[in-house]
Amino acid sequence: MATKHILVVPGDGIGQEVTAVGKKVLEKIAAKFGHTFTYDEALIGHVAIEATGNPLPDETLEKMRQSDAVLFGAVGHPKYDNDPTAKVRPEQGLLKMRKELGLYANLRPIKLFDELLGASSIKPEILKGADILFFRELTGDIYFGEKGRKNDGDTAYDIAEYSRYEVERIARKAFEAARTRRKKLCSVDKANVIETSRLWREVIQKIAPEYPDVEVEHQFVDATAMLLIKDPRRFDVVVTANLFGDILTDEASQIAGSMGMLASASVGDGTGVYEPIHGSAHDITGKGVANPLASILSAALLLDISFGLKAEAEAVINAVDQVLKAGFRTRDIADAQTPAEKVLGTEAIGAEVLKFL
Amino acid sequence: MATKHILVVPGDGIGQEVTAVGKKVLEKIAAKFGHTFTYDEALIGHVAIEATGNPLPDETLEKMRQSDAVLFGAVGHPKYDNDPTAKVRPEQGLLKMRKELGLYANLRPIKLFDELLGASSIKPEILKGADILFFRELTGDIYFGEKGRKNDGDTAYDIAEYSRYEVERIARKAFEAARTRRKKLCSVDKANVIETSRLWREVIQKIAPEYPDVEVEHQFVDATAMLLIKDPRRFDVVVTANLFGDILTDEASQIAGSMGMLASASVGDGTGVYEPIHGSAHDITGKGVANPLASILSAALLLDISFGLKAEAEAVINAVDQVLKAGFRTRDIADAQTPAEKVLGTEAIGAEVLKFL
Ligand SMILES: CC(C)[C@H](C(=O)O)[C@@H](O)C(=O)O
Ligand SMILES: CC(C)[C@H](C(=O)O)[C@@H](O)C(=O)O
Numbered sequence: 001m002a003t004k005h006i007l008v009v010p011g012d013g014i015g016q017e018v019t020a021v022g023k024k025v026l027e028k029i030a031a032k033f034g035h036t037f038t039y040d041e042a043l044i045g046h047v048a049i050e051a052t053g054n055p056l057p058d059e060t061l062e063k064m065r066q067s068d069a070v071l072f073g074a075v076g077h078p079k080y081d082n083d084p085t086a087k088v089r090p091e092q093g094l095l096k097m098r099k100e101l102g103l104y105a106n107l108r109p110i111k112l113f114d115e116l117l118g119a120s121s122i123k124p125e126i127l128k129g130a131d132i133l134f135f136r137e138l139t140g141d142i143y144f145g146e147k148g149r150k151n152d153g154d155t156a157y158d159i160a161e162y163s164r165y166e167v168e169r170i171a172r173k174a175f176e177a178a179r180t181r182r183k184k185l186c187s188v189d190k191a192n193v194i195e196t197s198r199l200w201r202e203v204i205q206k207i208a209p210e211y212p213d214v215e216v217e218h219q220f221v222d223a224t225a226m227l228l229i230k231d232p233r234r235f236d237v238v239v240t241a242n243l244f245g246d247i248l249t250d251e252a253s254q255i256a257g258s259m260g261m262l263a264s265a266s267v268g269d270g271t272g273v274y275e276p277i278h279g280s281a282h283d284i285t286g287k288g289v290a291n292p293l294a295s296i297l298s299a300a301l302l303l304d305i306s307f308g309l310k311a312e313a314e315a316v317i318n319a320v321d322q323v324l325k326a327g328f329r330t331r332d333i334a335d336a337q338t339p340a341e342k343v344l345g346t347e348a349i350g351a352e353v354l355k356f357l
Numbered sequence: 358m359a360t361k362h363i364l365v366v367p368g369d370g371i372g373q374e375v376t377a378v379g380k381k382v383l384e385k386i387a388a389k390f391g392h393t394f395t396y397d398e399a400l401i402g403h404v405a406i407e408a409t410g411n412p413l414p415d416e417t418l419e420k421m422r423q424s425d426a427v428l429f430g431a432v433g434h435p436k437y438d439n440d441p442t443a444k445v446r447p448e449q450g451l452l453k454m455r456k457e458l459g460l461y462a463n464l465r466p467i468k469l470f471d472e473l474l475g476a477s478s479i480k481p482e483i484l485k486g487a488d489i490l491f492f493r494e495l496t497g498d499i500y501f502g503e504k505g506r507k508n509d510g511d512t513a514y515d516i517a518e519y520s521r522y523e524v525e526r527i528a529r530k531a532f533e534a535a536r537t538r539r540k541k542l543c544s545v546d547k548a549n550v551i552e553t554s555r556l557w558r559e560v561i562q563k564i565a566p567e568y569p570d571v572e573v574e575h576q577f578v579d580a581t582a583m584l585l586i587k588d589p590r591r592f593d594v595v596v597t598a599n600l601f602g603d604i605l606t607d608e609a610s611q612i613a614g615s616m617g618m619l620a621s622a623s624v625g626d627g628t629g630v631y632e633p634i635h636g637s638a639h640d641i642t643g644k645g646v647a648n649p650l651a652s653i654l655s656a657a658l659l660l661d662i663s664f665g666l667k668a669e670a671e672a673v674i675n676a677v678d679q680v681l682k683a684g685f686r687t688r689d690i691a692d693a694q695t696p697a698e699k700v701l702g703t704e705a706i707g708a709e710v711l712k713f714l
Binding site: 076080081082084085089091095121122123126142143145147148149151154155156157158159160161162163164165190191192193194195196197198199200201202205218221222223225226228229230231243244246247248249250251253254259279 | 433437438439441442446448452478479480483499500502504505506508511512513514515516517518519520521522547548549550551552553554555556557558559562575578579580582583585586587588600601603604605606607608610611616636
């Protein structure tokens, strides 16, 4: 019987719609397994800017710190994307949250539900059995270095930075995860050009002997972007820097059929944050068609990683599997074979998941 | 009747094997069309370090400047990749060449030969008709900014930098190319996080009105990495920064079936350089199995772009097409259906291309 406090932070766009469903799944799990979960809500991103002028209000940060886990939606708004000169932006809230909570490790498991083998652009025979766990560093790199303008605004710069310590702590998490899996670790960098990547490779090489049971390879980021599509099964655990991780995990979403299926866990020094890897998707916001399965699977990661509730997490994953086996799909994962009546909206597919719980 | 001087710079690994074949194709074209092409050779990369201690000897640079075009192979060696502390590296030769020759625009056409539809990991129905032209900026970004160590070597940094001028000149090349194609331009950045990307987006937005016939969209690099696989046909011309271009074009090679098929042209202020996008591939070096078609197609780009010899370029592309239609393959583009006797080595498939010229 666990008693836990969960902060729901829907953020922008479809973040609202999908976290509502993720929360229902947590409620159902608590009822079924006899846990007491309490909830609160807070603002971040564009909605926070609109309400307070600040993309991460202090109140939100404080509530995050006081919670046992955060169920997160998405941030972003086309308004800022189209205005490169905007000084206040939704993403600043997200980045500040990551930094303030010390969320240096972003886990992105890429696993294809067998029922979705046909939904991907990649051939089923290439995909079948692919199972990758990404560790993306989340509080360093070009995301957090000094940036600005020079020469009257005519030159822009961004500084990428990594310390040995930052590389080592994420690398150790990845090595340890590899030990519990197929014992392969691929470290991705651009050490043939970039100094931060050379430090990255040095650190991996230095600590590798402490994990003699893990087979380590180093790949350049360009080659990895190619190999992920050519032969996704060759990867087990992948560890990489913030920017490369951002790009490669979005790409790898195609291995799982759709971004709408991918959950992530951001963990580190304090409260863990669980969120879909998809963004705010304003093009489909408010239409009730967003795929909530990534938020539901994020709830499963939350139960597993922050609360240590393995059976509960498995019950959630299993329910998603059952819903897919029953032939239900959201639009993004439907294909030519899906009968129209099996293509459900956000709430309806959420209700099906609840039924299987 | 053109008289031209071509410098062949094979570089490292399979660079030697594939440029030898590319050169033969140029010789055959000259004979057939009555041109006079003269040739010289020069060192770069690991082989140049071994011979002179310098990855780009002055003599090589001088010969490049004196030539009408450069047929380039590849640079790189595992020795340096495994030693992140090495001070002299093959890639420095490549980067210095790009900078010294002012090769700011790297064109990477991604086009699938119909015969290779089956060779890709991506489903044929997703690929059919895909035709993308990448413009990768090649002399700026994190590749050329200051880099180094601080705190007794415990912190590494790299500075990414772009000026308006640098963005504008590559953007104009991309807009102009879009005009001659399907009139769509996708500019790729990470403007929600990175300042150089915000400048990038500003410049694109500013000059777009001068090309009212071109439809412009802006995509984030992470979304693009996903969309390239999900729906490659949505792209026509793509323009992006050096690092993003490096990653996305390697990824996009999977649209063309294999990296072994992809040619590139680096152009700018002076002599143009033509090279496969694949690297030195030391794992297959010396085995005679490397696919020379990318080098042959690079020769076609050289004829077209640097010499303005369109019919000659088309003759080369057509010969490659005929060889594929005749069922010949190198190992990397063979599939389960390819009979063993049709799988040829580097020289043998080159000889087939010559026959069709
Ligand atoms: C919204 C954006 C700043 C963010 C990132 O780049 O980290 C997103 O793409 C992600 O992957 O969480
Ligand atoms: C070898 C390496 C430095 C180079 C690059 O990153 O530019 C290569 O990957 C390329 O794409 O030409």
